[in-house]
Amino acid sequence: MIWYLCKKAIILLVSLFCVVTGTFFLMKAIPGDPFADERITEEALKALHAYYGLDQPIWVQYLKYIKGYLSMDFGRSIVYAGRSVAQLISDGFPVSAQLGLQALCVAIPAGIFLGAWAALKRTRWQDNTAMVISTIGISVPNFVLATLLQYFIALKLHLLPVARWGTFAHSILPTIALAALPTAFIARLTRSNMVEVLQQDYIRTAAAKGIPLFRIAMRHGLRNAILPVISYLGPVTAQILTGSFVVERIFAIPGLGEWLIHSIYNRDYPVIIGITVFYSTLLLVSIFFADIAYSMLDPRIKTVHKRDDHG
Amino acid sequence: MIMDDFLPRTAIQASPETAPPSLSYLQDAWLRFRKNRIALVCLGVLLFLGLMAIAGPWIRPYHYSAIQLELKNQPPSWQFWFGSDDLGRDVFCRVCWGGRISLAIGLAAALIDGVIGVIWGASAAYFGKYVDEAMMRLCDILHTIPLLMTVILLTVFMGTGLKTIFIALAINGWLNMARITRAQILQIKQSDYVTAARAVGASPFRIVFRHLIPNALGPILATATLTIPASIFTEAFLSFLGLGLQAPIASWGVMINDGISAMEFYPWRLFFPSAMITLTMLSFNLMGNALRDALDPRLRS
Helix, strand or coil, rough: CHHHHHHHHHHHHHHHHHHEEEEHHHHHCCCCCCCCCCCCCCCHHHHHHHCCCCCCHHHHHHHHHHHHCCCCCCCCCCCCCCCCCCCHHHHHHHHHHHHHHHHHHHHHHHHHHHHHHHHCCCCCHHHHHHHHHHHHHHCCHHHHHHHHHHHHHHHHHCCCCCCCCCCCCCHHHHHHHHHHHHHHHHHHHHHHHHHHCCCCHHHHHHHCCCCCHHHHHHHHHHHHHHHHHHHCCCCCCHHHHHHHHHHHHHHHCCHHHHHHHHHHHHHCCHHHHHHHHHHHHHHHHHHHHHHHHHHCCCCCCCCCCCCCCCC | CCCHCCCCCCCCCCCCCCCCCCCHHHHHHHHHHHHCCCHHHHHHHHHHHHHHHHHHHCCCCEEEEEEEHHHCCCCCCCCEEEEEEECCHHHHHHHHHHHHHHHHHHHHHHHHHHHHHHHHHHHHHHHHHHHHHHHHHHHHHHCCCCHHHHHHHHHHHHHHCCHHHHHHHHHHHHHHHHHHHHHHHHHHHHHHHHHHHHCCCCCHHHHHHHHHHHHHHHHHHHHHEEEEEEEHHHHHHHHCCCCCCCCCCCCCHHHHHHHHHCCCCHHHHHHHHHHHHHHHHHHHHHHEEEEEHCCCCCHCC
């Protein structure tokens, strides 16, 4: 167990180092000067370089960057004068986080319910229905789903606001659009685990004792079947993150994803580096904790790898 | 009751007429695949979509990027099967062209990921011990690096375009394949015929390519099929955000992004590319699942 924890921690640290270092050098290796412009004078260019610390040797910049990373300080934006990257993150991230958490709160119960239901009614119409729903959930790209929801529910039926961010009503459609893929994913996972669990001897024993099917499913089946779902919360976080880029774009939500996309259009390197590294850290740490939580909760400590779907 | 009932039973010699025909693995898989109606429908849909993508741009008298401003935003009709967009371009031709791009990306990604993943996973499993440990730890590290971040950084570094998308898909798309191949091969490695092959002095190369990989083919094929929709999605997603293929190219992601601004008045510009990508991904996913079931040797009849 200790060895397993250490191994995971080492992988986390190595991955973090690779991502953080790789991001820095990749961005530094891009040819051209972010401030290059015919209208700018030589002195102004020098002053700008000094202001952003670009006049120092690369390893000094790197050490400063690592130091900044450890305190989550990524310097200042090139395009939005006077704004720091940390400020952009603290503006945008709460919005994205709220959306993501709401989506998780929908996806986890809905996915587990759908999967468990399908497993209990295996090979009957309920199973097929649930699996068709989940295959559709996996197959409909999130930007298609989001636009369809926007078109029919907001534009045609006027039930909910079309876009923008503010009240809870504004967040309903984005949440649904974001939750669809993780729901489908969790449903499939729960189903296959539950089918496996229901074939175990202790389930037969419980049934032989005369415990009603519903109670067996709840007490013995579901409890063991949803355990592996925990270890998938890492990939699920990645899916929600990917989805948030699209959903924030479609519903004009001022989240962190929108800032990142804009910073790419604008070639605002400090912002690109800052948000990428921030998001990567978030993902790596959540995968780490999901793994740890799973191995702690599972009495059999399985360390085998399982596949995951796109996202 | 007679004494005969207590005699040990002798093997019944099946007459040639009643014995089930012996089938090769692939024949058996095809038989089971054929029984799955949904999978057959999906195969049909995919063949149709493929045909449409290849032949579509030829059977209509328009070029996918030919601008006809006097015919902009036409609803679907005989002249424009799927309508026209804000520059008077034929949506049908553009959708077909987008299909070529998507299918090419999906198939190429499946091929690249398949080759790298199978070689990597098979080598790790075959050599075992420290080699396996080192190779799989490298996979673990690459696996934690999120695809999205790789793609975004590469886009900034190399500029947008097809090349960037391919490299990004190749960087960590093969990890899954490597793991599945490794798990399969570890299992097969234990079997007697591999031991026998080694005993008669077959080279490692021969054992890997002649015995291990063909027997692990089922899950490998199913995984490769499921790579296709994932890659199609990634390209469309990037193009949608403006980080993938760029405007004059008719990628589905680009078209959907264009269509959103016009969805209130010209919904066909959004509807057709959306329907096409959904149909394609759905068919590949369903077919991949059916293949996985059909090729699973444990389910052989």
